[in-house]
Every structure is written in structure tokens, then in C-alpha cells.
Amino acid sequence: xxxxxxxxxxxxxxxxxxxxxxxxxxxxxxxxxxxxxxxxxxxxxxxxxxxxxxxxxxxxxxxxxxxxxxxxxxxxxxxxxxxxxxxxxxxxxxxxxxxxxxxxxxxxxxxxxxxxxxxxxxxxxxxxxxxxxxxxxxxxxxxxxxxxxxxxxxxxxxxxxxxxxxxxxxxxxxxxxxxxxxxxxxxxxxxxxxxxxxxxxxxxxxxxxxxxxxxxxxxxxxxxxxxxxxxxxxxxxxxxxxxxxxxxxxxxxxxxxxxxxxxxxxxxxxxxxxxxxxxxxxxxxxxxxxxxxxxxxxxxxxxxxxxxxxxxxxxxxxxxxxxxxxxxxxxxxxxxxxxxxxxxxxxxxxxxxxxxxxxxxxxxxxxxxxxxxxxxxxxxxxxxxxxxxxxxxxxxxxxxxxxxxxxxxxxxxxxxxxxxxxxxxxxxxxxxxxxxxx
Ligand SMILES: C[S@@+](CC[C@H](N)C(=O)[O-])C[C@H]1O[C@@H](n2cnc3c(N)ncnc32)[C@H](O)[C@@H]1O
Numbered sequence: 001x002x003x004x005x006x007x008x009x010x011x012x013x014x015x016x017x018x019x020x021x022x023x024x025x026x027x028x029x030x031x032x033x034x035x036x037x038x039x040x041x042x043x044x045x046x047x048x049x050x051x052x053x054x055x056x057x058x059x060x061x062x063x064x065x066x067x068x069x070x071x072x073x074x075x076x077x078x079x080x081x082x083x084x085x086x087x088x089x090x091x092x093x094x095x096x097x098x099x100x101x102x103x104x105x106x107x108x109x110x111x112x113x114x115x116x117x118x119x120x121x122x123x124x125x126x127x128x129x130x131x132x133x134x135x136x137x138x139x140x141x142x143x144x145x146x147x148x149x150x151x152x153x154x155x156x157x158x159x160x161x162x163x164x165x166x167x168x169x170x171x172x173x174x175x176x177x178x179x180x181x182x183x184x185x186x187x188x189x190x191x192x193x194x195x196x197x198x199x200x201x202x203x204x205x206x207x208x209x210x211x212x213x214x215x216x217x218x219x220x221x222x223x224x225x226x227x228x229x230x231x232x233x234x235x236x237x238x239x240x241x242x243x244x245x246x247x248x249x250x251x252x253x254x255x256x257x258x259x260x261x262x263x264x265x266x267x268x269x270x271x272x273x274x275x276x277x278x279x280x281x282x283x284x285x286x287x288x289x290x291x292x293x294x295x296x297x298x299x300x301x302x303x304x305x306x307x308x309x310x311x312x313x314x315x316x317x318x319x320x321x322x323x324x325x326x327x328x329x330x331x332x333x334x335x336x337x338x339x340x341x342x343x344x345x346x347x348x349x350x351x352x353x354x355x356x357x358x359x360x361x362x363x364x365x366x367x368x369x370x371x372x373x374x375x376x377x378x379x380x381x382x383x384x385x386x387x388x389x390x391x392x393x394x395x396x397x398x399x400x401x402x403x404x405x406x407x408x409x410x411x412x413x414x415x416x417x418x419x420x421x422x423x424x425x426x427x428x429x430x431x432x433x434x435x436x437x438x
Contacts, residue, residue: 008095008183008366014047018393024406026413028386032395033402035067036374039395040087048091048393049183049369051098052357052381054350055081058131059105061350065397074129082138084374089143091372095182099360100174101152101352102132132172139176148175148335152356156340173337173360188362190330197326243314247290250311251283257305258283272300348378348401357384365390379405386412
């Protein structure tokens with residue numbers, strides 16, 4: 001069993017409870033109508049693997065729904081989202097994750113606090129509110145790990161007439177997790193390497209791969225990356241210390257030797273003719289600051305501090321032929337994704353592009369797992385989850401959208417699905433003929 005498998009299993013017997021709570025449900029889909037916090041509170045714990053969601057942005061649009069999120073003062077908005085995410089954390093399995101897409105807004109004459117244009121404090125006109133980051137920090141405080149801020153670059157971003165700043169062309173997509181170790185299938189979203197192994201190797205051999213250390217042999221001993229070393233000396237000159245001890249352990253050992261000698265780090269630096277700023281790292285016993293001395297320095301330290309040879313074997317250097325090998329499944333795609341924004345439809349004007357949800361779910365939805373969107377709208381996350389063979393729990397406050405989603409996923413529903421009767425009040429209210437209704 002791989003380490004993460006024990007974290008991510010969803011007990012599918014919980015699905016029956018999820019289904020029972022839903023107003024439209026099937027083996028694959030459960031749609032709940034109502035306020036995200038209330039509906040999430042009704043779900044059993046640990047019944048979801050991952051979340052992809054885009055809540056209403058702060059102060060951007062009025063959904064004209066009682067209990068909607070987005071039109072309250074900024075601090076209340078952040079607090080309400082944190083409350084939703086407290087419940088999200090509870091319904092996620094240990095090792096689960098959540099992708100959170102939020103856009104930003106500028107304060108202006110129309111975006112008011114308590115009915116007045118903001119003039120004082122930091123909430124001044126023209127100020128970028130930085131809401132997505134305020135939410136992310138509040139979520140960190142509430143116990144989430146923020147693992148990435150992915151820049152979703154909108155390849156069809158709206159042109160802007162602003163003249164005193166840059167136009168806004170990207171939005172953050174936060175990757176949040178409820179544990180340090182969690183399910184993440186990087187292989188599923190790897191992209192092709194820019195060059196092949198053969199090209200890399202040829203460049204190193206013929207010297208055309210000119211890295212920052214090219215021609216600077218004195219830099220060689222400070223560079224640990226085999227690729228940098230190869231740009232100086234070609235493929236033959238790669239050195240490794242595969243058995244080197246933990247730098248913290250080695251630093252403690254060096255400190256003891258230094259104390260025995262009755263000397264200071266400054267004295268060592270002067271003797272080995274290296275800057276104090278570099279030398280002191282060999283003696284730092286904290287994980288952030290400790291560094292292994294390079295092989296040549298180790299020899300000097302050994303003589304200078306009368307070391308007893310305990311670590312000599314472990315610090316021994318192996319010289320090897322460097323082999324450039326790209327990861328066979330492709331490279332990490334990085335934290336910028338280029339995608340066009342979805343076109344607003346008559347059903348919903350703030351839809352997420354399905355490709356964005358699919359991309360995120362490929363990495364965090366295990367096979368046959370359950371995806372959740374507590375602000376589901378038209379069910380974009382659900383459509384992507386079903387495409388990948390998963391299940392979907394969608395919540396929305398808007399009865400029209402709940403019916404829209406139920407229609408959208410009707411093919412997965414059992415013959416006797418009964419969402420219409422369960423939300424018939426909403427259905428009647430909209431009987432005037434919204435395109436979302438049938
Ligand atoms: C930005 S839209 C989500 C769009 C969705 N990602 C899609 O692709 O269609 C936000 C949704 O949150 C819903 N909403 C607003 N306040 C809510 C609340 N308190 N609880 C649940 N849903 C809410 C709105 O009805 C809206 O559909």
C-alpha cells in the first residue's frame with residue numbers, strides 16, 4: 001500500500017447518508033439546496049476526497065438570495081468563508097485537499113463600507129482589497145495548509161481602459177490541504193519537457209549548455225547541482241556524497257570539536273580563508289541554517305579541529321558520470337496555468353471553465369473518489385468529476401441552479417429521482433420560464 005492510500009479512502013457506505021440528505025441524488029451525484037454552512041453541517045465526516053470551488057467574490061455581484069455570501073462587510077465575508085471551510089475540513093477525508101478560486105476587487109466610490117465610499121484607513125478608494133489573500137491567511141490561521149497559489153492566467157482577459165495601473169489578467173487558485181501529507185497525483189498533470197534527455201546530454205558534452213557557472217571553475221565547489229557542475233567540466237565531473245550525514249548532526253559534531261579546541265568560528269573562517277558568513281553555516285545546528293562543508297573544506301576542518309575521523313567515510317566523495325535524465329512522466333507544470341475564462345451564459349454569468357476544474361481534479365481526486373463544490377452554481381466541478389469517473393456533491397443556495405444541476409446530471413440519476421417534488425416551491429416560483437427550468 002502506498003503511504004497516501006490509507007489517508008484517502010472514502011467509506012462509500014457514507015454515500016447513502018449523503019444521498020439521503022440531497023434533494024437530487026444518484027450513485028454518482030448528490031445535490032443539496034441551501035446555505036453552504038448548513039448543508040455541509042448535515043453531511044457525515046470524512047465523506048469527500050477533494051473540493052474545487054469558486055465562492056461568490058466579495059462585493060462583485062448580488063445574487064438576490066437570502067443568506068448569500070459576498071455582499072457583507074469584508075471582515076464578515078472572510079469570517080463566513082472560514083466557517084464554510086471549517087465544515088469543508090470536517091467532511092474531507094484525512095489527506096484531502098481543496099482548490100479555492102477567488103478574484104479580487106478594488107475599493108471605489110461604489111464599493112462602500114456601511115453605505116459610505118471608503119476614505120480612511122486602508123480601505124481607501126482605488127485600493128486593491130486583496131480579499132483572496134486575506135481569506136487564505138485566515139484559512140491558514142484556521143488550520144489549513146496553503147500549498148500553492150496557482151496563477152490562473154486568463155488567456156481571454158477583458159481589455160481594460162485603466163491608465164494608471166496594469167490590467168488584471170489572472171486570478172489566484174489556492175491549493176489547501178488538511179494534513180501535511182495528502183493525496184496529490186502530480187503524474188496526472190505533468191507536461192512535456194522542453195528538451196529531451198539526448199539534447200540535454202549533447203549540450204553538456206559539447207559545452208553549449210552554458211549555465212551560470214560556465215567558465216567559472218572557482219564556483220564549482222559551491223555548486224551542488226550536477227547540472228551546474230556539468231556546465232563547467234562536462235559529463236565526467238559530477239561528484240556526489242551519497243552517505244553524507246545530516247548537516248545538523250555534523251554541525252553539532254563540529255561545534256563540540258571547536259569547543260574542545262577553545263576557538264571561535266571567526267578564527268576558523270580566518271584559518272580556512274573563507275568568509276565568516278559562509279563558515280558559520282557549517283556550525284549552525286538549526287535545520288534552516290546548517291550546511292555541509294564542501295569536500296575540500298572538510299579536509300581543512302579535519303586538520304584544523306583535530307577531528308577524530310568519525311565522519312570521514314560518510315563525507316567521502318564519489319566521482320561519477322553525470323547522466324541527464326528528465327522525469328519519465330514529464331515535468332511539473334508549475335504554478336501558472338493558462339486558460340480562457342468560461343463565457344457567462346444565460347444560466348450563470350460567473351462560471352468556472354470546466355478545463356480548470358478538470359485539471360485540478362486530475363491531481364487531487366483519487367480513482368472513484370468524491371469531489372465537492374459548496375458553491376456549485378451550474379455544476380462545473382461535478383461535470384469534471386464525473387468525466388474522471390468520480391462522484392460529486394454539489395451545494396448551492398439558488399434553487400434555479402439546483403434544478404439546473406439536477407437536469408444536467410439527470411443521466412446519472414435513477415429512474416425515480418424526485419428532486420422536482422422536493423424543491424417544487426422553488427420550481428413554482430420560477431414557473432415564468434427561466435431557461436434553467438423545464
Ligand atoms: C461564482 S458562483 C459559482 C459558479 C460555479 N463554479 C460554476 O462554474 O457554475 C458562486 C455560487 O455561490 C452561490 N452562493 C452564494 N451564496 C451562497 C451560500 N451562502 N451558500 C451556498 N451557495 C451560495 C451562488 O448562487 C452562486 O451560484
